[in-house]
Amino acid sequence: MKTKLIIFIFAAFVLTSMALPSMAATTRPTCQEGVPADTTTFKGHIENQEYQIWLDINFYKQDIIVPGQEVFGKVAGYLGAKRDTRKWIISDVTIKGNTATLTIINDYGSEDLVATLTRNADGTYTLKQVEGSTIRIVVNNKWVKLPKTMLFK
Numbered sequence: 001m002k003t004k005l006i007i008f009i010f011a012a013f014v015l016t017s018m019a020l021p022s023m024a025a026t027t028r029p030t031c032q033e034g035v036p037a038d039t040t041t042f043k044g045h046i047e048n049q050e051y052q053i054w055l056d057i058n059f060y061k062q063d064i065i066v067p068g069q070e071v072f073g074k075v076a077g078y079l080g081a082k083r084d085t086r087k088w089i090i091s092d093v094t095i096k097g098n099t100a101t102l103t104i105i106n107d108y109g110s111e112d113l114v115a116t117l118t119r120n121a122d123g124t125y126t127l128k129q130v131e132g133s134t135i136r137i138v139v140n141n142k143w144v145k146l147p148k149t150m151l152f153k
Contacts, residue, residue, distance in 0.1 A: 041119050042093075042100050046152040052082040053137065055117075055127070055152060059093045059100055069107055079104070084137040104135070125152040 042059035057077030058064050066078045066087050079088040092103035098119040105112045113132030117125055128149045129135060135146045 041098065042095060042117070046125050048150050048152050051137075051146055051150065053079060053146070053150075054081075055079050055125075057090065057117075059090075059095060062093070066107070076102075079135065081137040083139050086137065088135055101130075106133075123153075126150070127152060 039060045042057055044058075045054060045056050047054040055077055056064055059076050062076045063074045064077050065074060066072055066089055067080075068085070069078075069087055069089070072089060075089055075091060076093045077090040079090075087107045088104050089107060090102050091105050094101045100117045102115045102117060103112065104115055111133035113135065114130045116128050116130060118128070119125055126149060129146075134148070136143045137146065138144070
């Protein structure tokens with residue numbers, strides 16, 4: 001009787017330990033809705049040459065480390081500028097079709113905004129600031145406001 005009980009407990013333990021990793025993988029929190037099947041639409045490095053800015057993004061795994069800002073950990077992405085060391089960090093993302101809604105904060109946490117990033121039919125991206133603060137960068141020791149709508153390639 002004791003042997004059967006020990007075998008039953010051991011079998012239950014083995015089955016439970018095998019099920020836990022698969023359960024953890026399916027219950028991982030995500031902030032994405034309607035994720036495209038390819039998972040590459042909102043991943044990579046895109047630039048706006050006119051303003052010398054770029055976006056490094058991975059909205060699917062949210063595993064981007066902001067250079068010089070490692071304290072934030074892994075994030076969905078950030079906006080950087082060639083002429084400014086400050087970064088604007090993408091802290092939250094919701095994807096619906098070819099449009100992602102972003103919550104963006106500056107690296108001090110003092111300003112935030114909501115923007116959309118849309119993948120256009122020609123492969124470019126349109127970043128549109130919807131509400132909140134205006135993205136500003138430093139150029140030649142002066143603050144420059146970026147336009148509300150910008151095209152990235």
